[in-house]
Amino acid sequence: MHSQPERPHQADWMDGDASRAEADDQPPRMVAPAELTETAEAVLRGMGAPAGIALAVAGSLVDSNLVGHDSHGVRRLPVYARAVELGRIDPAALPEVEGRDGAVVTVRGNRSFGQVAAATAVRALKEAAADHGIGIAAVRECNHIGRLGEYVESLAESGFIGIALCNVDPTVAPFGGRERRLGTNPLAWALPCGSADDPAGDGPVVMDWATSAIAEGKLAMARARGEQAPEGVLMDASGRVSTDPADFYQGGALLPFAGHKGYGLSVMIEAVGGLLSGGGVSCLPGYDGGNGTVLIGVDPARFMPADAFRAQVEDFCEELRRTPPAEGGDEVLVPGDAERRARAERAETGVPVPASVWSALTGLLPDRPDDQSPGGPAADPAARPTR
Numbered sequence: 001m002h003s004q005p006e007r008p009h010q011a012d013w014m015d016g017d018a019s020r021a022e023a024d025d026q027p028p029r030m031v032a033p034a035e036l037t038e039t040a041e042a043v044l045r046g047m048g049a050p051a052g053i054a055l056a057v058a059g060s061l062v063d064s065n066l067v068g069h070d071s072h073g074v075r076r077l078p079v080y081a082r083a084v085e086l087g088r089i090d091p092a093a094l095p096e097v098e099g100r101d102g103a104v105v106t107v108r109g110n111r112s113f114g115q116v117a118a119a120t121a122v123r124a125l126k127e128a129a130a131d132h133g134i135g136i137a138a139v140r141e142c143n144h145i146g147r148l149g150e151y152v153e154s155l156a157e158s159g160f161i162g163i164a165l166c167n168v169d170p171t172v173a174p175f176g177g178r179e180r181r182l183g184t185n186p187l188a189w190a191l192p193c194g195s196a197d198d199p200a201g202d203g204p205v206v207m208d209w210a211t212s213a214i215a216e217g218k219l220a221m222a223r224a225r226g227e228q229a230p231e232g233v234l235m236d237a238s239g240r241v242s243t244d245p246a247d248f249y250q251g252g253a254l255l256p257f258a259g260h261k262g263y264g265l266s267v268m269i270e271a272v273g274g275l276l277s278g279g280g281v282s283c284l285p286g287y288d289g290g291n292g293t294v295l296i297g298v299d300p301a302r303f304m305p306a307d308a309f310r311a312q313v314e315d316f317c318e319e320l321r322r323t324p325p326a327e328g329g330d331e332v333l334v335p336g337d338a339e340r341r342a343r344a345e346r347a348e349t350g351v352p353v354p355a356s357v358w359s360a361l362t363g364l365l366p367d368r369p370d371d372q373s374p375g376g377p378a379a380d381p382a383a384r385p386t387r
């Protein structure tokens, strides 16, 4: 038997007040992206983040809301505030590129916000991939990086095939088991697509999901709304399949997606993300908490003309979308389409923020937002967002 590591794990603070607070009957408040970003920024400034860092983290969270992944949007802020109180996140810390050995980049997060650490890694990775045709970056001391799609999208927008993976605190049972041994271990992968000179084009193909049958954040939202979980995503503490989200929070476990296949993928992500980042395997002693993050960039131009690659990916996507729908279905989408649509729609309508999440956010606003720690974007240039 292994003893549990001492560091407060993300799971201890990930399921914060915001998820419980969502259980209300009021309609969501539609908040314009700019207002949501300003509010998130002010909340982050109130936690002690300098302006550049606050802008980067707020931008990343609101972008998750914009693409429809509210589980990784601004509802995380009360949870981050708790992590700051626990000393898990240093709101003013900046990550640093620790090493560059050919195509291999190592970044030290220094307990900064994970979004800032991952964005730093993406920038260094683009340089490595441009120089060598391929680059790989590992991020140590890395807090929660949010939606992985953001980072691979940024790589693909710069012409690289982007891959991102990370491990996270154990919440998922291995296939056939009934106790938590693996994180929800997400994987994201993006391809440059269409003409590089057409900003109105579809943009990259982006696959991005947890290897658990449901992302923990989405289960927390279902629990908060008093909803049942879908079939086949969780089990209770005795190993019985359940649809009651409470069973997960009372010692149960999530299931990997696609049985042994999702399990196998999660094992690889756990080992590669946990070990290359130095964060450790989440069910073993010495695990450091947070997201053990690894990012990979590949330059397709080293294999074929870049334009031809992008054009063929576009043709491939169009062919997929033209597939006649199966019975009961409407259409075939390509990975990334759902987020693209949500982004276009929410840019117009605003982001639906549950009333109680909004009240939790505004409750975190400092009395005098400008009376915070010094610094602006120029003071911390490393904290630029990826988009």
Ligand SMILES: NC(=O)c1ccc[n+]([C@@H]2O[C@H](COP(=O)([O-])OP(=O)(O)OC[C@H]3O[C@@H](n4cnc5c(N)ncnc54)[C@H](O)[C@@H]3O)[C@@H](O)[C@H]2O)c1
Pocket: 069, 072, 144, 145, 146, 147, 148, 149, 166, 167, 168, 184, 185, 186, 187, 188, 206, 207, 208, 209, 210, 211, 214, 215, 216, 218, 291, 332, 333, 334, 335, 336, 337, 338, 339
């Ligand atoms: N940082 C962390 O610790 C952590 C952990 C887990 C998940 N996450 C993030 O949570 C987010 C949500 O994960 P999830 O597992 O709930 O994702 P999900 O199940 O909603 O799947 C999203 C992916 O599926 C694609 N998709 C959706 N509908 C589709 C369709 N009809 N046809 C084709 N493709 C389709 C989307 O384009 C996207 O690539 C992700 O952004 C992930 O990175 C982060």
